[in-house]
Amino acid sequence: MTQAPKIGLVSLGCPKALVDSERILTTLRAQGYSFSRDYEGADMVIVNTCGFLDSAKAESLEAIGEALNENGRVIVTGCLGVEESLIRETHPSVLAVTGPHQYEAVVEAVHSHLPPVPNKFVDLVPEQGLRLTPRHYAYLKISEGCNNRCSFCIIPQIRGDLASRPAASVLYEAERLVKNGVKEILVISQDTSAYGVDLKYATSPYHGRQVSARFVDLARELGELDAWIRLHYVYPYPHVDAVIPLMAEGKVLPYLDIPFQHASPQVLKSMRRPANQVKTLDRIKAWRDICPDLTIRSNFIVGFPGETEEDFEFLLDWIEEAEIDRAGCFEYEPVTGAPANDIGNEVPAEVKRERFERLMEVAQDVSVAQLAKKVGRTIEVLVDDVRPEENRAIARSKWDAPEIDGTVIIDDAAGIKVGDKLDVTVTASDEYDLFAVPATR
Numbered sequence: 001m002t003q004a005p006k007i008g009l010v011s012l013g014c015p016k017a018l019v020d021s022e023r024i025l026t027t028l029r030a031q032g033y034s035f036s037r038d039y040e041g042a043d044m045v046i047v048n049t050c051g052f053l054d055s056a057k058a059e060s061l062e063a064i065g066e067a068l069n070e071n072g073r074v075i076v077t078g079c080l081g082v083e084e085s086l087i088r089e090t091h092p093s094v095l096a097v098t099g100p101h102q103y104e105a106v107v108e109a110v111h112s113h114l115p116p117v118p119n120k121f122v123d124l125v126p127e128q129g130l131r132l133t134p135r136h137y138a139y140l141k142i143s144e145g146c147n148n149r150c151s152f153c154i155i156p157q158i159r160g161d162l163a164s165r166p167a168a169s170v171l172y173e174a175e176r177l178v179k180n181g182v183k184e185i186l187v188i189s190q191d192t193s194a195y196g197v198d199l200k201y202a203t204s205p206y207h208g209r210q211v212s213a214r215f216v217d218l219a220r221e222l223g224e225l226d227a228w229i230r231l232h233y234v235y236p237y238p239h240v241d242a243v244i245p246l247m248a249e250g251k252v253l254p255y256l257d258i259p260f261q262h263a264s265p266q267v268l269k270s271m272r273r274p275a276n277q278v279k280t281l282d283r284i285k286a287w288r289d290i291c292p293d294l295t296i297r298s299n300f301i302v303g304f305p306g307e308t309e310e311d312f313e314f315l316l317d318w319i320e321e322a323e324i325d326r327a328g329c330f331e332y333e334p335v336t337g338a339p340a341n342d343i344g345n346e347v348p349a350e351v352k353r354e355r356f357e358r359l360m361e362v363a364q365d366v367s368v369a370q371l372a373k374k375v376g377r378t379i380e381v382l383v384d385d386v387r388p389e390e391n392r393a394i395a396r397s398k399w400d401a402p403e404i405d406g407t408v409i410i411d412d413a414a415g416i417k418v419g420d421k422l423d424v425t426v427t428a429s430d431e432y433d434l435f436a437v438p439a440t441r
């Protein structure tokens with residue numbers, strides 16, 4: 001039997017890029033390729049790059065260099081692919097360069113440099129495709145691109161305007177994932193709350209019914225599946241209010257990942273953030289009245305050009321008042337090609353660092369207080385990892401997204417397996433994690 005050609009893949013960047021990598025792998029697998037976990041075992045390496053920040057570009061270029069040194073046959077794809085000349089100047093020996101979402105182009109490039117060997121024994125694709133996340137959770141990408149024009153961001157230049165998938169296509173994919181063992185679906189896009197605007201909320205047939213490509217309708221339909229549904233990258237538009245009752249009913253996880261980036265009206269305006277005019281604090285309070293369990297995760301940028309000490313203190317007070325349960329923070333970094341570079345009025349590096357530290361301290365205090373409220377409660381968790389030697393399992397609650405939030409550390413965990421969902425009683429908390437024991441013991 002002829003050996004199937006082996007591909008290595010280095011996947012950099014955000015969950016959206018990870019989904020792209022999964023699609024590339026799924027397609028190649030369907031065509032008879034196999035995969036190598038190391039450079040030596042691969043006949044060729046694909047590097048899926050990130051081009052969001054200059055530091056990410058540098059990391060991508062470094063990864064390409066490493067793949068060339070270790071393997072020598074490299075195809076580059078992903079967001080940095082739009083800067084082909086930069087890649088070719090730095091690494092003239094790359095075999096091909098393609099941009100984001102060009103699955104066909106990547107696959108074509110693979111074909112021309114490493115032709116597939118048809119083989120009925122390796123051509124089978126598992127029904128759920130090949131995912132790079134563990135078996136029990138999966139990302140579900142509902143749209144590409146973005147209609148917003150935040151001044152610090154070049155994603156719309158790279159990925160284009162919002163292009164939503166029809167509701168039925170999203171729902172059938174979600175259904176397939178659940179059928180294949182996925183217990184948590186993480187809904188992602190650049191702006192999840194804008195889903196369907198480009199389609200004018202068109203309906204599509206799903207099990208003989210017409211389902212509209214509308215954020216709330218999609219959330220409601222996903223909520224009928226037997227899986228946790230977690231919503232990422234949502235903005236506080238008024239229409240998001242309608243999804244909160246679904247959270248209170250337990251159909252969708254009471255979790256919203258809203259990248260606020262700032263709270264000061266001046267900074268938000270200069271960032272050109274979506275929904276910057278809405279009274280967000282009032283909105284969050286109203287949401288929590290309906291769904292007291294709601295957890296809000298957010299990211300913030302400190303040291304944006306023109307950010308004053310007053311703006312920054314406004315942000316700190318706002319984080320406390322909004323009780324942002326989970327906060328991440330970046331020091332502002334200019335992105336080549338982004339309009340924010342023309343604002344001037346830069347914040348000195350040491351001030352950025354100091355603000356970053358102050359923000360993280362406030363965020364940690366809020367997190368400590370929010371998590372302490374959970375002690376004594378019995379909650380459902382999903383197990384990500386087991387450590388039999390310590391008799392422990394590492395799980396997540398409905399308030400924790402994988403990779404970015406805290407965990408629930410379960411003691412007395414004999415017999416618990418990865419992917420299990422079970423009830424645990426919370427016995428203690430710290431800055432970011434909860435500690436628990438199985439509820440039935």
Ligand code: SF4
Binds near residue numbers: 148149153155190274
């Ligand atoms: S919402 Fe703003 S930051 Fe997010 S992708 Fe769109 S333009 Fe970029």
